[in-house]
Amino acid sequence: MTISQLLEKKALQAIENLYGQTVDVSQIQLQSTKKEFEGDLTLVTFPLLRISKKKPEETGEELGKWLLEKTPELSSYNVIKGFLNLTVSPAYWLNELVLASNTTDFGLTKAGADSPLVMVEYSSPNTNKPLHLGHVRNNLLGYSLCRILEANGNKVVKTNIVNDRGVHICKSMLAWKKYGNGETPASSGKKGDHLVGDYYVAFNQHYLEELAELQAKGMTKEQAEAASTLMAETREMLLAWEAGDPEVRQLWETMNGWVYAGFDETYNKLGVSFDKIYYESQTYLLGKDVVLDNLEKGIFYRQEDGSVWADLTADGLDQKVLLRGDGTSVYMTQDIGTASLRFSEYPIDKMVYVVGNEQNYHFQVLSILLDKVGFAWGKDLVHFSYGMVELPEGKMKSREGTVVDADDLVDEMVGTARETSRELGKLDGLSEAEAEDIAEMVGMGALKYFILKVDPRKNMTFNPKESIDFNGNTGPFIQYTHARIKSVLRKAEEQGLSFDTKPNVAGSLSDKELFLIQLIDSFPQTVKDAAEGFSPAIIANYIYELAKEFNQFYHDYTILKESDESLRGFRLLLASTTGKVIRTGMDLLGVRVPDRM
RNA sequence: GGUCCGGUAGCUCAGCUGGAUAGAGCAACAGCCUUCUAAGCUGUGGGUCUUGAGUUCGAAUCUCAACCGGAUCACCA
Numbered sequence: 254m255t256i257s258q259l260l261e262k263k264a265l266q267a268i269e270n271l272y273g274q275t276v277d278v279s280q281i282q283l284q285s286t287k288k289e290f291e292g293d294l295t296l297v298t299f300p301l302l303r304i305s306k307k308k309p310e311e312t313g314e315e316l317g318k319w320l321l322e323k324t325p326e327l328s329s330y331n332v333i334k335g336f337l338n339l340t341v342s343p344a345y346w347l348n349e350l351v352l353a354s355n356t357t358d359f360g361l362t363k364a365g366a367d368s369p370l371v372m373v374e375y376s377s378p379n380t381n382k383p384l385h386l387g388h389v390r391n392n393l394l395g396y397s398l399c400r401i402l403e404a405n406g407n408k409v410v411k412t413n414i415v416n417d418r419g420v421h422i423c424k425s426m427l428a429w430k431k432y433g434n435g436e437t438p439a440s441s442g443k444k445g446d447h448l449v450g451d452y453y454v455a456f457n458q459h460y461l462e463e464l465a466e467l468q469a470k471g472m473t474k475e476q477a478e479a480a481s482t483l484m485a486e487t488r489e490m491l492l493a494w495e496a497g498d499p500e501v502r503q504l505w506e507t508m509n510g511w512v513y514a515g516f517d518e519t520y521n522k523l524g525v526s527f528d529k530i531y532y533e534s535q536t537y538l539l540g541k542d543v544v545l546d547n548l549e550k551g552i553f554y555r556q557e558d559g560s561v562w563a564d565l566t567a568d569g570l571d572q573k574v575l576l577r578g579d580g581t582s583v584y585m586t587q588d589i590g591t592a593s594l595r596f597s598e599y600p601i602d603k604m605v606y607v608v609g610n611e612q613n614y615h616f617q618v619l620s621i622l623l624d625k626v627g628f629a630w631g632k633d634l635v636h637f638s639y640g641m642v643e644l645p646e647g648k649m650k651s652r653e654g655t656v657v658d659a660d661d662l663v664d665e666m667v668g669t670a671r672e673t674s675r676e677l678g679k680l681d682g683l684s685e686a687e688a689e690d691i692a693e694m695v696g697m698g699a700l701k702y703f704i705l706k707v708d709p710r711k712n713m714t715f716n717p718k719e720s721i722d723f724n725g726n727t728g729p730f731i732q733y734t735h736a737r738i739k740s741v742l743r744k745a746e747e748q749g750l751s752f753d754t755k756p757n758v759a760g761s762l763s764d765k766e767l768f769l770i771q772l773i774d775s776f777p778q779t780v781k782d783a784a785e786g787f788s789p790a791i792i793a794n795y796i797y798e799l800a801k802e803f804n805q806f807y808h809d810y811t812i813l814k815e816s817d818e819s820l821r822g823f824r825l826l827l828a829s830t831t832g833k834v835i836r837t838g839m840d841l842l843g844v845r846v847p848d849r850m
Numbered sequence: 851g852g853u854c855c856g857g858u859a860g861c862u863c864a865g866c867u868g869g870a871u872a873g874a875g876c877a878a879c880a881g882c883c884u885u886c887u888a889a890g891c892u893g894u895g896g897g898u899c900u901u902g903a904g905u906u907c908g909a910a911u912c913u914c915a916a917c918c919g920g921a922u923c924a925c926c927a
Contacts, residue, residue, distance in 0.1 A: 279867095287870065297869060299907065309907090335907085336870060379927085419927070533927090560925060569853090570923095577925040584927050613854060614922050640856085641920085677889065695889085707863065711856065712920065719862070723889050725875035726863080733889050744886055794864060794874095801874085808891050850889080 255778070256326060256341055256349075257283050257294060264296055267319040272304050280304075285771070291331055292338030293771060299335040309335035343762045346770045347823070353773055354752075354830040359837055360777035362406035370408040370600055373399050373637075375607035376525070379416045380512040381425045382450035384519050384659035386642050386715060387609070390704050393843065394639055395607040396525040397705055397789040400841045402605075405784040410599055413527045414591060417509055418534040423490040425449045426504050427483075428456035438511050444518065444660065445511030459483060522663045524697065524843055529598075531591060540582055540590025543626060544575045552625050568621050575622075588619055589626065596628060604630050605787075610638040610710070637787050640712035642704075657715070667696035669721045670729075679850055694845045695729050701844050702728030706793040726797050731835060732846050734800040734807075738832035739848040741812055745825050748813065752826035761820065765806045769827060772799050776834050780841065789842055796838040803831050 264281050268274065282297035298305075298312045305312040313332035320339065321327050328342035353359060375395025378384055384392075399409045429452045438445040460483050467477035478484065493501040520526065544561055547553050553563050553575060561576040575586050582590070595601060606616060616636035623631025641648070644657070671692035674680050680688040703720040707713045723729035745751070762770075776795070783791040812828060815821035839846045 282869075284869080290870075295870090299869075302907080333870070416927070421927085558925090574925050579925085581925085583925065587927085609921095610855070611921055612927095615927095617854085638855085645861095673889075677887095679887085679889075703862095711863090714862065716862075719876070722876075727875085727889090729889060730875095733887080737887055737890085741886055790864090797864095797874085804890065805892095807886085811885070813886055850887085 293341045296337040313337040361404040364408045369602035371603045372410045373605040376413045381421045383446040386657040412529045414531040424456040425453040428452040444515045446515030536591045540586035605635040607637045639709040670696035698728030705789045731800040736850040752822045
């Protein structure tokens, strides 16, 4: 039982005892005390006045007195207007600290055999161009969310559905055939996904040129688009692909292979991974049967032209097409098919889709459809919706070349970390491999933290310059704090000091120390909140606060030169536990933490 | 136009199941390296929480309306 749960219970007893009335738990408002007031937890007594029928101050006094007498965990109280501030005894906090320090998981739960299985879909790239900044946000959020769900006792299957077919893929292929000279990643030295992306760009350039020529001859834009031979060739290629034309399939497999090699490299750099990868080329036909089955059951209906629809007006939405007049699938149908395949392969209890907020409507519809079709988890599937990433100059537009490439970004971040570290002399005396490892951790830490600390739902502005600034609320600041803590512990060990002798310093803890312990104590709850809110940002902001508090503490106290043995032991214990919490928290964000930097 | 999301310091963001004087960082200014890492610490200045009404003992937080910004409303994915 946590201290606030305990006090909640006690408060109920106090009210019953003092005023002879039972109240609902919702009337008990217990919150952590604001920093500028004395105390740890505050009971707001305003709502209780109609029960006590007394002034706020009087009610607070009565309750405070009763609670202090009956609760050994409390050491004092004070009343300010309708706020009863309760101080928890240092002995209690110290005990909590020792407990936290001795556990490796900080109250986080591991999944057991009967834990719910959560499948998280994230990343979902197209194989016609490299990953960009928007994908980076998706990948980091998705991966971190998986870690957080795991830490809350769920079995997690990380999945990725690769959009490896379609007109856009054919565009790259066609351009490579027409305009290329047979270059490969090996022959050109280019990363596979970049090479293919270059041909996608080339296609669009040639296409625009063709349109301009046709329009110069007097056609309207629409006429030109219809008359484009390049587009006609692309459609032809798509048909050939669908018919299984060996030559087209061969080219498709070769070029996709290049892209996958490139993606793997990028995923590696980002530190994300998947348990199961689905390919759209293998799933895009699946939804049709499900739709037809349910058409027979009368859940969907057919229009005169042969197209199949779902009527969602009862749910406040519109009609939604599921099969075209010619019997082919649309995007929604494919998602139903993929869902059905996944369900047959895994005993899914909850499905989470990490997809941008431009698809909010799509997932609203998908949820209703899956429910209608009979998937238990359909109704409460989670669309983990996140906002777009904008640049200080405005939106990213691939046509205008304002897209930030994921690989370039990663290289830039690590490069800057390397340079800055070198300038500051942080890498002196380290081997080349060690120095590079630290530069990688710090550069990636800066990028990951910068993106994850923002509420996922919000559109965010990514300022490359600012993200590379390692001051303030940044990943490197937190990493730095951890490195300092490790340094303190190393020196302590060199001097033969330890915190094993359980220190008894109950009476002499400072406010800062107590506050730090309380912060550490609230870590498991924060991780739960993050899982419930589907927000790594909650953990990011928590870790920052912890690191900041420790840094201040660090400057105010001499840890190693303390004369009092027990006090010195206690401070080492506090440092060690803080370090562990920081490491665990950063791990949940998918950020590595160096022991020295 | 319908629906959904957002609007907090010059900038980037916390805070939102209602609670005390709305917080950080960046930027600006002033200090701190004979003390365990100065990628740090301390201090100063900076706010009609978009606006207006309502609910309440109490509203950045809840409700309604307006304004601004974004997304979406395809037999595209």
